[in-house]
Amino acid sequence: MDFPRCDRCGDAGCKIGEPGKFKNCPTNVSEIKREEIIERYHDPETQALMQTAAKVERGTLQPVNGVLTPIRPRISEIMAFADEMGWKKIGVAFCLAARDEGIKLTKVLEARGFEVCSVICRNFSMKKGEFDIPKEDCIKSENESVCNPVYQAELLNEAGTQLNIVLGLCVGHDMLFTKNSKAYVTTLSVKDRMTGNNTIAPLYSGFFTEILKKY
Ligand code: SF4
Structure with missing residues (x-):
């Protein structure tokens, strides 16, 4: 093929x-x-x-x-979509780094009449060592906390959310959240530590100029 x-x-x-x-x-x-x-x-x-x-x-x-x-912005589109689908209960899976935005988002959703469940990434205070993440791949030590996207999804599954919104999850953690979520998932933003979550900015800048010379 x-x-x-x-x-x-x-x-x-x-x-x-x-x-x-x-x-x-x-x-x-x-x-x-x-x-x-x-x-x-x-x-x-x-x-x-x-x-x-x-x-x-x-x-x-x-x-x-x-x-x-x-x-209207994407947040309003998501709410309009939920209205049309008859979805009343919305889950928000947010990252610790996007906590401020997560709090604002849940307020907007509630003000619009949705029932909201929210779970931060560091729930359960899991440690990297508990997931057998090697020390050389930790920032400081295996005792540092780690995101827990599987439980984020499971809690929202238990809550019976009809739509889950991803806000600022790390690459990989967003995949696990999406795979484990029973409800449809829509992404409001993803984490990009370097660009302030403006993920496609490097495509508009000269960031990949050198690598593209090989193309
Ligand atoms: S972009 Fe070009 S190759 Fe792709 S579906 Fe359209 S016509 Fe086909």
């Missing part, structure tokens, strides 16, 4: 209903039929999410002086 490589496509013809000119277009690389994928979207739950996503997008892009303009 050829791999899909949309990054190497010249014209993104799919945007105007004309995909497939490029050998590595998803249209050309698999035996899976278009109709089979459409059928997947007819699953009632999947359909509800897709229809809600469209409705939320439409609600965000409103005409302002004749120009379609985003009129």
Whole structure:
């Protein structure tokens, strides 16, 4: 099988209903039929999410002086999405480093009428040594506390949250949280210690200039 490589496509013809000119277009690389994928979207739950996503997008892009303009931020979109889905109970899985934002977010959610459950990453005060993390991979020692994304997810599962919001979790911990969460997960922000959580800033700066010379 050829791999899909949309990054190497010249014209993104799919945007105007004309995909497939490029050998590595998803249209050309698999035996899976278009109709089979459409059928997947007819699953009632999947359909509800897709229809809600469209409705939320439409609600965000409103005409302002004749120009379609985003009129609300992602936090408001998440709340609008939950409203449309009939979700009343929302979980927030936040990092210690994003505690201030987590507190503000939960206040906003509650003010909008949602029932909120929140779990910080350091719950249970787990130590790195308890997870057999080698000393050389600890910042100071195996006794330092470590994030506990599995329990973050399990507590929200027990609480019966209908949607979980990730806020500032570390790379890897976010994966474990998502894998263990029973409710759908949406990400409000991820941790990027260097850029103040502006994860794609390095793509706009010269940060990767040297490595790209090898491309
Ligand atoms: S789907 Fe096909 S047409 Fe669209 S960007 Fe990918 S390769 Fe290009």
